Amino acid sequence: MISSKIGKLLINEGLIDEKQLKEALDSQKITNEKLGSILIKKDYVGEKEFYITLSKQLKIPFIELDSCHIESHVIEILNKKFVTKNLVMPFYKGDTFLKVLMEDPLDINLLDFMKNTTGLDIDVYIGTKSHILCQIEKYYDTSFKEELIHELEKRNKGEESFSTIHINGTSIGTFFNFLVKKAVQMKSSDIHIEPKKRNFIIRFRINGELKRVENLPKSVYDALIQHIKYMCQLDLAEKRVPQDGRYEINTGGNNIDIRISTIPTVYGEKVVFRLLNRDEFIKTKEELGLDKKSLLVYKNMIKRNSGIILISGPTGSGKTTTLYSIIKELDFKNKNITTIEDPVEYKIEHINQMEVNDKIGMTFESGLKALLRQDPDVIMIGEIRNRDTAKIAFKASITGHLVLSTIHTKNTFSTILRLKDMGVDSYLIANGLIGVIAQRLVKEICPKCRITYKNKSFLVGSIKKLYKGMGCDYCNNTGYKGRRGVYEIMPIDNNMKKLINGKFSLDKIKNYAVENGMRTLEKTGLNLLQKGIITLDDFMSLYYSIK
Numbered sequence: 151m152i153s154s155k156i157g158k159l160l161i162n163e164g165l166i167d168e169k170q171l172k173e174a175l176d177s178q179k180i181t182n183e184k185l186g187s188i189l190i191k192k193d194y195v196g197e198k199e200f201y202i203t204l205s206k207q208l209k210i211p212f213i214e215l216d217s218c219h220i221e222s223h224v225i226e227i228l229n230k231k232f233v234t235k236n237l238v239m240p241f242y243k244g245d246t247f248l249k250v251l252m253e254d255p256l257d258i259n260l261l262d263f264m265k266n267t268t269g270l271d272i273d274v275y276i277g278t279k280s281h282i283l284c285q286i287e288k289y290y291d292t293s294f295k296e297e298l299i300h301e302l303e304k305r306n307k308g309e310e311s312f313s314t315i316h317i318n319g320t321s322i323g324t325f326f327n328f329l330v331k332k333a334v335q336m337k338s339s340d341i342h343i344e345p346k347k348r349n350f351i352i353r354f355r356i357n358g359e360l361k362r363v364e365n366l367p368k369s370v371y372d373a374l375i376q377h378i379k380y381m382c383q384l385d386l387a388e389k390r391v392p393q394d395g396r397y398e399i400n401t402g403g404n405n406i407d408i409r410i411s412t413i414p415t416v417y418g419e420k421v422v423f424r425l426l427n428r429d430e431f432i433k434t435k436e437e438l439g440l441d442k443k444s445l446l447v448y449k450n451m452i453k454r455n456s457g458i459i460l461i462s463g464p465t466g467s468g469k470t471t472t473l474y475s476i477i478k479e480l481d482f483k484n485k486n487i488t489t490i491e492d493p494v495e496y497k498i499e500h501i502n503q504m505e506v507n508d509k510i511g512m513t514f515e516s517g518l519k520a521l522l523r524q525d526p527d528v529i530m531i532g533e534i535r536n537r538d539t540a541k542i543a544f545k546a547s548i549t550g551h552l553v554l555s556t557i558h559t560k561n562t563f564s565t566i567l568r569l570k571d572m573g574v575d576s577y578l579i580a581n582g583l584i585g586v587i588a589q590r591l592v593k594e595i596c597p598k599c600r601i602t603y604k605n606k607s608f609l610v611g612s613i614k615k616l617y618k619g620m621g622c623d624y625c626n627n628t629g630y631k632g633r634r635g636v637y638e639i640m641p642i643d644n645n646m647k648k649l650i651n652g653k654f655s656l657d658k659i660k661n662y663a664v665e666n667g668m669r670t671l672e673k674t675g676l677n678l679l680q681k682g683i684i685t686l687d688d689f690m691s692l693y694y695s696i697k
């Protein structure tokens with residue numbers, strides 16, 4: 151009965167036709183397979199479409215677990231053999247219930263069995279077969295972790311080099327790779343490994359916030375740190391002074407650059423990895439998230455052959471991504487593109503990248519002077535931090551070079567003031583500067599658990615309704631789905647040049663830019679708040695970062 155009901159529903163939804171249904175029902179009589187499997191196999195209906203329709207019919211929610219993190223104590227409730235055989239995936243445990251994703255939520259025997267063995271009520275959700283298998287692979291891979299801990303605790307430390315330890319084909323290296331893979335899957339930017347008195351914890355930074363993901367015994371810590379230091383070619387014996395290094399890894403088809411730094415703490419070395427997903431780090435100009443008008447201004451700015459473009463914003467505002475995105479748009483075949491960075495965050499083929507090294511006297515200034523003798527077309531300077539760098543950069547910009555750099559200022563127009571304070575002459579600013587891009591990253595509310603509430607804040611009195619995320623499986627209970635860039639772009643035209651060269655007034659510059667169509671960071675933020683894309687809290691932190 152269920153079969154024909156689903157069949158009719160699929161027809162009603164326009165997903166299959168009568169003929170296809172009859173054909174499938176006929177072959178079902180012979181093979182005794184499930185109608186869904188037959189239809190999917192014959193390619194009459196997409197797998198996801200089928201399960202969504204099934205979900206409607208049965209009034210059981212359809213979900214995907216991609217961006218949620220399932221805790222290990224939940225995974226351990228059902229073993230790998232059982233979940234693989236029955237195509238089920240536990241993903242959340244309450245006091246008296248267990249949420250389970252199932253391919254066939256009508257399997258009463260299976261439901262009873264799970265209820266009896268776990269002693270929990272089973273809360274059922276529908277998922278596609280391939281999604282469940284994918285989740286099983288993602289989470290049940292980890293059983294080696296327990297074996298590893300067990301084995302390491304048994305061993306007498308120091309008898310053997312840790313990085314060569316193998317347990318059932320699993321090495322500490324595999325555990326490390328697993329850790330990185332998990333961090334990448336969860337879209338984290340950093341991994342923190344922090345020793346405590348008796349154990350150590352591992353935390354991931356996701357959407358700007360630290361989340362604890364593991365708590366492991368000290369025995370694993372020693373092995374892990376040794377392995378990491380070995381891979382990054384750090385001094386294994388040195389534990390008393392900070393060290394830093396880098397390392398490249400490929401996981402799940404992603405090329406990840408890892409920058410590592412260690413500091414000695416009272417309980418041992420604390421290690422932080424900065425992960426850079428090379429494939430996600432570089433964005434095309436379309437992917438930056440600029441609105442139509444800003445994109446046009448941006449395109450015109452990067453077309454120029456000489457002058458300077460500055461990206462402004464605090465640390466962690468995505469400046470470097472924008473900088474590299476511009477570089478990637480340039481014609482590297484016919485141009486000499488050279489960078490000086492501290493450090494090189496991302497290696498790009500066909501361009502020349504230099505790294506600052508204060509220890510040996512390779513500073514931004516000395517590097518810049520040297521590269522100007524190298525017949526450059528485009529010069530990228532990681533950051534303008536002082537007067538000397540600023541002066542060289544601006545001189546280069548008016549002598550036929552395209553210069554790109556970042557600067558630590560609050561917004562576009564205050565950058566002009568900062569440059570003047572640094573001692574750059576007004577005429578150099580006016581004639582060299584092509585434009586300033588100020589930017590921030592803001593957290594986007596999770597669309598799956600977003601709720602509205604009445605605005606009581608007088609600070610944004612014109613807005614009636616506000617939004618926030620309550621936290622759900624989809625967003626890993628954070629209430630956010632990720633981050634996006636917010637931009638303020640100020641191009642320098644002839645009138646602006648006059649304003650910069652004349653009697654200086656910050657207000658005049660700002661007003662002129664706004665009259666000419668510049669959307670301020672504040673305005674864009676307010677717009678996102680109104681549309682329910684960001685929360686009031688996040689708007690306020692954006693607001694205060696500008697003031």
Ligand SMILES: [Zn+2]
Nearest residue numbers: 596599622625
């Ligand atoms: Zn959510």
